[in-house]
Amino acid sequence: MTTPAVKPAAKRAADPRWRLAMGMIPVLVGVLIYRLATSMPLTPEEAPPAGPVGAEVVVLTITQPDAPAVEKEIPWSAGQTVADATRLAADTEWRGEGEMALLESLGGVPNQGADGLNWQFEVNGKYATAGAGAIRLEPGDRVLWKLAPYE
Structure with missing residues (x-):
């Protein structure tokens, strides 16, 4: 069979x-x-969308490695600089004044020098070409402070 x-x-x-x-x-x-x-974000360091938010505020975002981004809305005022808005948003330490102000520490986290991580900023998605005390903000601007190595 x-x-x-x-x-x-x-x-x-x-x-x-x-x-x-x-x-x-x-x-x-x-x-x-x-x-x-x-639709969960893939990384905690996603940059805020570039461009104005459209209100009488500026949005300040702070990012650093291994920490969630912190975003704060700051009331806008005429003549306000990035340095002014940053002082309103967080505990800061500066060297120099006015247009020559240099951020040394943000939220208790200091710059680490030439070979380390340092505070750098962008306004509306564009890397800063002047100091935080020299750049004047407009209503709706977005400021991104990031702790990163120099590019």
Whole structure:
């Protein structure tokens, strides 16, 4: 007596590894759908969107490695500089005054010198080309302070 030939599809269905692989597909699809639905940020250092926020405030964001970004809305006033807004947003230490003011410490975290991490800033997504005391802000501007190595 001969045994009937087993079809390849029937062999696969009986294999426990095949069943495990087929059972994982709905799980993976569910994880993908959950991830897309929650839209969680991938990194804590995401930069704030460039451009004005459109109100009588300026938005100041502070980022540093291994810490969540801190964002604060600061009331805008005529003639306000990046240094002025930063003083209102956090505990700061400065060297110099006016247009020559240099941020030495922000939120208790000091600059580390030429080979370390140092406080640098952007206004509306553009890297600063002058000191924090020299750049005047407009309503809706966004300031990003980041602790990073010099670029």
